[in-house]
Amino acid sequence: MTAKKLDHPVVHDEHKTGAEQLIGEFKSLMADAEALIKATEDHPGAAISSIRNKALETLAGAKESLSDVEGKLLDKAKSAADSADDFVHRSPWEAVGVAAGLGLLIGLFIGRR
Secondary structure: OOOOOOOOOOOOHHHHHHHHHHHHHHHHHHHHHHHHHHHOOOOOOHHHHHHHHHHHHHHHHHHHHHHHHHHHHHHHHHHHHHHHHHHHHHOHHHHHHHHHHHHHHHHHHHHHO
């Protein structure tokens, strides 16, 4: 029996959705801030110019931080997927038992509604 490695990480839907939603909202916020900053380019004045430059620097730092967080999340997801894959290959019957037990519990909870 040969095993095929997954090309994409497997992550729990709750964590994936929450993390992706947070990252998406942060990216949207950064895009809105950049649009607002660019809209003030026509306004002369040293005060507005310095605030605009400071905001652009802050956004650049935030983008870099966001990229780091995305990389770390991706690494953790890959690690979790690799660990699950290794566990299933080392002890497939235990994995089947765990999956069957979880399915039974979920079925019982759904049936009580």
